[in-house]
Amino acid sequence: MISIAVCDDDKNVISSIKEAVNEFKDANSVEFETHTFNSGEKLVESSLKFDLIFLDIEMGGIDGIKTAHLIRPKSRRSRIVYVTNHSELALQSYSVHPFDFVVKPFKKERIIDVLNEFMKYITDTANNDPVIQLKGMDGPLLLNLRNIYAFEYTGNRRITVYTESETHCIKGSLSEVFSLINSESFTSPHKSFIVNMEHIDKLTGFTLFTTNGIEVPIAQKKLKEFQNEFSRFIKNYIKQG
Template sequence: MIKIAICDDDKSVITSIKEAITDFGAANSVEFEIHSFSSGEKLVESELNFDLIFLDIEMSGIDGIKTAKLIRPTARRSRIVYVTNHSELALQSYSVHPFDFVVKPFKRERITHVLGELMKYLADTAEPESVIQLKGMDGPLLLNLKNIYVFEYTGNRRITVYTKSETYCIKGSLSEIFSLIDSESFTSPHKSFIINMEHIDKLSGFTLYTTNGIEVPVAQKKLKEFHNAFSSFIKNYIKQE
């Protein structure tokens, strides 16, 4: 899940950017969590960390540049896109390391370009085991492994990928998926399923339940194997903590 903040005292600007993000996500199978703020003060008070922040430079109260300076010490990894009516004001923002600039009035394509650059940046800087590129029905699909709950093979080289709130259909086999995954968090308790053990809620009989309610069967002959895999995962998880 990619978290984005929009901070602007103009509601129409917030709406335009939010619609562009939503459409980009739907077109590219990317999950976004969007938060909007009507002032720099409210963004600072939120104390939330975001992957990307669209930040208006000229706002009543504290302006965008001061807002960025206030949040930067605790949000060093947040990429800030300054939104302004005057391109020359962008020059004042280099002290707080901008990711990009958007000059009003802007076209939706400008927001789409910024989001595309964000996706490239996240893919380039992500740890090798944290991102997986899959064969989506309409082209390449890039997902964070930590956000994947379950892979379910449905036949005819079709796999359903379940995340916390979305499902995707991809091409391939579960063996091909395992060859792409460089993570000990995933195991196969059944020939038709791969599950991310980070999201297991409970095991009841021969059924696993994820934290968002997905049910995954455990084959009887694989029960012991699953218990061993889950025990090993828990031990490694505790060590990392």
């Protein structure tokens, strides 16, 4: 069962999106469960987790971007589609990695296009979930690459691997780890760190923060290169959905 949330303070928009979702569900024999919310506050208060969220940016109360930041800690795997009157506002949202943008007013076909892309995305993800084998302290350690947030070199050929809620200690150097990673999502903003850009929450000066609170320094001489690399990553991420 795929769980979808539609959050908008315009009931007509909610109705239009639900209609498109139901039409797609019937045409493709897909099991969708749709929940609707008329404010960001109500979406944040929900205890449910969603696979796909259609989220209005400009709402009374907390706006869509703030709402996305508040729900990310409990719904890290949710794909967010911003629905907005002004597409340029969505560009402020890179830190929550939007799946797509829908500009109002929209036709039903636009929502169906998003649903088609989403179904392709989850199918591709299920069939291509890369695993990396590392040298754990007690033997081989297998980790899903997408679930790794950062690597930190702590000296004496010891590296701490950070996932969402766990840490692991492995042997080796960061250069050896980088040679094993076949992904454009990873970058090294500092000689002691490798970071998965999928999990970057915000940048502040010479520091970046991951969505689970890891604080990573950015070397001064690498700042411009890192900013350019992260910008390219965000543009490709949005383009690929």
